[in-house]
Amino acid sequence: MKEMDENEIIDFLMEGTRTGKLSTVREDGHPHVAPIWFVWNEGKIIFCTMDSSVKAKNIRHNPQVSICVDDESPPYAFVIIQGTAKFSDNQKDLLKWNTILGGRYMGEKLAEVYGKRNTVEGSLLVEVTPTKMISEKDVAGW
Amino acid sequence: MKEMDENEIIDFLMEGTRTGKLSTVREDGHPHVAPIWFVWNEGKIIFCTMDSSVKAKNIRHNPQVSICVDDESPPYAFVIIQGTAKFSDNQKDLLKWNTILGGRYMGEKLAEVYGKRNTVEGSLLVEVTPTKMISEKDVAGW
Numbered sequence: 001m002k003e004m005d006e007n008e009i010i011d012f013l014m015e016g017t018r019t020g021k022l023s024t025v026r027e028d029g030h031p032h033v034a035p036i037w038f039v040w041n042e043g044k045i046i047f048c049t050m051d052s053s054v055k056a057k058n059i060r061h062n063p064q065v066s067i068c069v070d071d072e073s074p075p076y077a078f079v080i081i082q083g084t085a086k087f088s089d090n091q092k093d094l095l096k097w098n099t100i101l102g103g104r105y106m107g108e109k110l111a112e113v114y115g116k117r118n119t120v121e122g123s124l125l126v127e128v129t130p131t132k133m134i135s136e137k138d139v140a141g142w
Numbered sequence: 143m144k145e146m147d148e149n150e151i152i153d154f155l156m157e158g159t160r161t162g163k164l165s166t167v168r169e170d171g172h173p174h175v176a177p178i179w180f181v182w183n184e185g186k187i188i189f190c191t192m193d194s195s196v197k198a199k200n201i202r203h204n205p206q207v208s209i210c211v212d213d214e215s216p217p218y219a220f221v222i223i224q225g226t227a228k229f230s231d232n233q234k235d236l237l238k239w240n241t242i243l244g245g246r247y248m249g250e251k252l253a254e255v256y257g258k259r260n261t262v263e264g265s266l267l268v269e270v271t272p273t274k275m276i277s278e279k280d281v282a283g284w
Contacts, residue, residue: 016214017214017215017216018214019212019214021163021165021175021210021212022175023163023173023174023175024173025167025171025172025173029167029171029204029206030167030206030208030224031165031166031167031173031174031206031207031208032165032173032208032222032224033163033164033165033175033208033209033210033222034210034220034222035210035212035214035218035220062171064171064172066172066173066174067175068163068175068176068177070177072158072159072160072161072214073159074159074247074248074249076161076177076247078176078177080174080175080176082172082174105216105282106216106282107216114282117284140247140248140256142259
C-alpha cells in the first residue's frame with residue numbers, strides 16, 4: 001500500500017474540481033454521505049451548506065465527520081479525512097468563502113457570480129479539523 | 143432542483159469508472175466513508191471488500207449504509223443511495239464479480255487479471271439493497 005506524504009495529500013485534495021464526499025451520522029444512527037465543494041485552508045477543510053440540509057442537521061447532533069476525496073481513474077487514489085466539524089465563528093466571511101469555492105468549482109471568471117448565488121439566507125460556513133488522514137495512491141498497482 | 147428518473151440514475155451510476163463512496167457507521171458511532179468499485183445489478187449495488195476492512199467491520203455491526211456517486215465537473219450531479227448491506231449468500235461467485243468489476247474499472251482486457259488479483263483469502267462479496275435513492279443533476283444551474 002502506497003501512502004501519500006502530507007504535501008501530496010494537500011495537492012491531491014486541491015487538484016481541479018474534485019469534490020469531497022462528506023459522511024455524517026443521522027440522529028437515528030444511519031449514515032449519510034453527500035458531495036461538497038470545499039477548500040483546504042490552514043489545516044482545515046472549509047465548506048458551505050444550508051442550515052436546513054441533512055449535513056447541517058447531522059453535524060449539529062454529532063460533529064464527527066469523515067470526508068473522502070478520490071481519483072476515479074486508473075490507477076486510482078484516495079484520501080480519507082476523519083475530523084470534527086464546527087459551524088464557523090466567522091459567518092460574516094460566508095461570501096468570501098463562497099466566492100473562493102465558486103472560483104475553484106466553476107472557474108475564476110464565475111467566482112463572484114457563484115459566490116453571490118450561494119450566499120443566501122440559511123447558508124452556513126463549516127470548518128472541519130482533521131483528527132486523522134489516510135491516503136492511498138496507485139490502488140490498482142501491484 | 144432537477145432530479146433524474148430511474149433510468150437516468152442507473153445510467154449515471156454505471157457511467158465510466160465512477161466509484162461509489164460508501165458511508166458506514168463505526169461501533170463508536172463515528173462515520174466512515176471510502177471509495178468502492180461497484181456495479182448495479184438487478185436492483186442492487188454489488189461490491190467486494192476484505193473481511194478485515196473497516197467497511198466490513200462496520201457493516202457487520204450496522205448494515206445501514208449510504209453510497210454517493212457524483213459527477214465532479216460542471217454543472218455537477220449526484221446520486222445518493224440509502225440502503226441495507228448484506229454479505230452475499232453466493233460467496234462462490236466472488237471471482238465472477240471481481241472480474242466484472244475489474245472490467246469496469248481497469249478495462250475489458252484486464253478484467254480477468256484483476257478478477258484474480260482481487261479474489262484472495264478474506265475477500266467478501268457484498269450486496270446493497272436500496273431503500274431510497276436521491277438524485278440531482280445540473281446542481282450549478284440556475
